[in-house]
Amino acid sequence: MKVALIGVGQAGGKLAESLASHDLARSSVTGTLAVNTARADLQPLHIDTLLVGEAQVNGHGVGGDNELGARVMDADATEVMEALSGRVTSECDAILLVAGLGGGTGSGGAPVLARELSEVYDIPVYALGVLPGRNEGALYQKNAGRSLKTLAREADSVILVDNDAWRAAGESMDEGFAAVNDRIAQRVGLLLAAGEYEGRDVAAESVVDSSEVINTLREGSLAAIGYASAASSEDAAENLNAVTSVARNALLTGTSLPDATEASSALLVVAGDPDRISRKGVESARSWLGEETGTMQVRGGDMPLDSDRLAALVLLGGVERSPRVREFFERAGAAAEEVERADATESLVSDDLDGLL
Numbered sequence: 001m002k003v004a005l006i007g008v009g010q011a012g013g014k015l016a017e018s019l020a021s022h023d024l025a026r027s028s029v030t031g032t033l034a035v036n037t038a039r040a041d042l043q044p045l046h047i048d049t050l051l052v053g054e055a056q057v058n059g060h061g062v063g064g065d066n067e068l069g070a071r072v073m074d075a076d077a078t079e080v081m082e083a084l085s086g087r088v089t090s091e092c093d094a095i096l097l098v099a100g101l102g103g104g105t106g107s108g109g110a111p112v113l114a115r116e117l118s119e120v121y122d123i124p125v126y127a128l129g130v131l132p133g134r135n136e137g138a139l140y141q142k143n144a145g146r147s148l149k150t151l152a153r154e155a156d157s158v159i160l161v162d163n164d165a166w167r168a169a170g171e172s173m174d175e176g177f178a179a180v181n182d183r184i185a186q187r188v189g190l191l192l193a194a195g196e197y198e199g200r201d202v203a204a205e206s207v208v209d210s211s212e213v214i215n216t217l218r219e220g221s222l223a224a225i226g227y228a229s230a231a232s233s234e235d236a237a238e239n240l241n242a243v244t245s246v247a248r249n250a251l252l253t254g255t256s257l258p259d260a261t262e263a264s265s266a267l268l269v270v271a272g273d274p275d276r277i278s279r280k281g282v283e284s285a286r287s288w289l290g291e292e293t294g295t296m297q298v299r300g301g302d303m304p305l306d307s308d309r310l311a312a313l314v315l316l317g318g319v320e321r322s323p324r325v326r327e328f329f330e331r332a333g334a335a336a337e338e339v340e341r342a343d344a345t346e347s348l349v350s351d352d353l354d355g356l357l
């Protein structure tokens with residue numbers, strides 16, 4: 001599946017860079033651009049960059065103000081769309097926007113770009129949206145809640161990444177981010193590469209293609225992606241359990257949105273040496289996936305790889321009813337009230353107000 005990749009804000013730029021440089025994804029990406037209001041965040045990136053909002057924030061970022069992030073992107077939309085035009089080629093199956101939803105630039109800017117891109121291009125516009133971890137402050141939760149609500153409307157689907165998904169004890173914030181970014185690049189990289197396979201020697205009908213990814217994502221506005229791998233035997237007949245257990249682990253412990261097990265549609269990609277893939281295992285993993293997620297729409301296919309391991313990639317479409325999503329929106333709603341209360345208190349002690357006496 002060929003995509004043009006656009007990172008918005010700091011997290012978006014870093015994730016776009018990880019993805020564009022991932023071995024599996026490289027040949028699926030037609031062009032990459034990182035857009036940000038902060039010059040310092042663009043400088044370390046090894047992908048093309050575009051600074052926006054210079055007139056308003058002079059290259060210093062929007063400081064977590066996502067309304068300003070949206071306004072800046074709106075004001076510079078023509079420039080951004082021009083910079084993107086050469087990257088969205090006729091080969092593209094979709095456009096992928098990547099952003100952290102808790103900050104200001106990505107949070108406010110990604111929904112604006114999703115709207116602009118949808119108006120201009122006929123191909124789907126997807127977003128990879130990073131939700132703040134539970135221990136990030138109220139402003140991040142509030143920003144992410146408002147951003148996600150808008151992005152879900154403007155984009156064709158938002159693949160959610162929870163920053164708590166793979167948190168390990170004792171890890172610093174940056175180590176945690178790096179781990180999330182690597183895992184996301186691997187999952188999304190495999191998903192993009194799976195729809196692009198052009199090798200021979202395997203039955204074409206069993207290989208997954210990009211229309212299956214698009215049809216899976218069409219079934220709802222929020223999505224999640226999971227992955228797991230395991231050692232396998234040379235003999236496919238001995239790999240029934242290996243296939244079913246990687247599929248289980250991909251869904252139950254490997255997803256970008258923990259506990260997202262209710263979905264409107266699912267896609268199971270089994271990656272590995274075709275001679276090692278147990279067909280019975282694939283059938284039973286697909287029916288298990290349907291039961292577990294409560295959907296009758298389970299698509300499937302293989303991704304031939306030269307490896308002695310087997311891997312499963314699970315894409316879930318329409319996860320909006322999942323407990324994790326509900327919990328996030330409750331948290332974001334409570335955070336919005338908290339931020340409003342804090343603002344009211346601040347205006348009470350503000351120097352801008354004259355006291356009565």
Ligand SMILES: Nc1nc2c(ncn2[C@@H]2O[C@H](COP(=O)(O)OP(=O)(O)OP(=O)(O)O)[C@@H](O)[C@H]2O)c(=O)[nH]1
Pocket residue numbers: 008009010011012014015036037038041061062063064065099100101102103104105106107130131132133136140163177178180181
């Ligand atoms: N997974 C991941 N999340 C990140 C990374 N960097 C920041 N975040 C998350 O992204 C959110 C903040 O967004 P940023 O991208 O830093 O902010 P921004 O969009 O550049 O906006 P401003 O800095 O306000 O201009 C927070 O929820 C962070 O936890 C990263 O490298 N990986």
